[in-house]
Amino acid sequence: MPRVWEVPVHDSTRVRDVRVAAGAAARHAGLAEDRVAAAELVATELATNLLKHAGGGRILLDLVGPPVPAYGDERVSRVQIMAVDHGPGMHDPAAALRDGYSTTASLGAGLGTCLRTADDFGLHSTPGRGTIVMARIASRPHRGSDGPYPAPLPAWSGGVNIPLAGGEFSGDAWVCVRTADxxxxxxxxxxGHGPLASRASSAAVEELRRTPHLPPADLLRRLNSALRDTRGAAVAVAQLDLQVGQLSFAGVGNVGARLRRGDSWQGLVSRPGIVGTHLPTHLPQHQETWSDDCLLVLHSDGLPSRWSPGPAARAPSSLDPAVIAATIVRDASSPARPVRDDTAVAVLSPLPPDGPS
Incomplete structure (x- = not known):
């Protein structure tokens, strides 16, 4: 079962805790020691920035696959480090990435260091709402890999997974896999929560990895058998066929899905039930047209059903989907009232023409 780490950062003593958690996450992912050191460095810089510029926040660490499922390497874990705050935000995020820029009496090299060190990096800030900074550290310090799929597809994914009350395991899980186009x-x-809930969601992830060719409704039927010796799970599945520009969706249980097309949003409806214990006899599979102005959000019920898309999710952009997911969670919570349950949000969007930033 995958570990997740959440470290609240409200005073300088927690910076060390963040560094230790980043090292543990990187070793859990099997990264070489130089990349472990890179994860520790980035996490330390982000935690320090939270205290300097936002009055505190939290660091989320998770093991995720690559944002672009291009080479069949979904099992290659990388450490995702996410800094989330409800601080004053930045008026000029681009300037904050330049070495020497600082709003405090510091060298102003923190975010620039993170940008250079990380394999993937993303930032979004809204004055008055706060800032999200994301960095991923992979098993090698360069992009690209030989694999069965020589060309990446024009779509990428990302997400966040936050355990209830700082738990060691989250009962939620998300994954993005590729087969052909x-x-x-x-x-x-x-x-539920904890290890038994995590065992159920992890079993769903493993079954999808074994059968990525199945359409969503058929996959849910397959998952119903695979999860029979677990507690069961609510599951949402969306499959994008980029060759024909079509999105297929099916879901069971209390999971949410919204599709943005241009400026409008629509909900994708799941059927009542529990995968593994009570699967509906009829599983409708919704078909939607997919275009370059679309964005898909899947989320567990830890996110309020009436969440409002913020600036990061409303407009077409080149933001990393994981950053969009984190802003959705951040804007639906507050420093006083963090997530009310295990909470996962996963986002799928078209890949920008220039590729990941």
Whole structure:
């Protein structure tokens, strides 16, 4: 079962805790020691920035696959480090990435160091709402890999997974896999909390990895058998066929899905039930047209059903999907009232023409 780490950062003593958690996450992912050191460095810089510029926040660490499922390497874990705050925000995020820029009496090299060190980096800040900074550290300090799929598909994914009350395991899980010209995004919410819920959602992830060619409704039927010796889970599955520009969706249980097309949003409806214990006899599969102005959000019920898309999710942009997911969670919570349950949000969007930033 995958570990997740959440470290609140409200005073300088927690910076060391963040560094230790980043090292543990990197070793859990099997990274070489130089990349472990890179994860520790980035996490330390982000935690320090939270105290200097936002009055505190939290660091989320997770093990994720590559944002672009291009080479069949979904099992290659990388450490995702996410700094989330409800601080004053930045009026000029681009300037903050330049070495020497600082709003405090410091060298102004923190975010620039993170940008250079990380394999993937993303930032979004809204004055008055706060800032999200994301960095991923992979097993090698360069992009690209030989694999069975020589060309990446024009779509990428990302997400966040936050355990209830700082738990060691989250009962939620998400994954994005590729087969040929199709990308499948799945989010599973295991019943309850803790290791047993995590076991159910992890079993769903493993089954999808074994059968990524199945359409969403057929996959849910397959998952129903695979999860019978677990607590069961609510599951949403979206499959994007980029060759024909079509998104197929099916879901069971209390999981949410919204599709943005241009400026408008629509909900994708799941059927009542529990995968693994009570699967509906009829599983409708919704078909939607997919275009370059679309964005898909899947989320567990830890996110309020009436969440409002913020600036990061409303407009077409080149933001990393994981950053969009984190802003959705951040804007639906507050420093006083963090997530009310295990909470996972996964986002699928078209890949910008220039590729990941």
């Amino acid at each position: 199709r990308v499948t995004l799945m989010l599973a919410d295991g019943l």
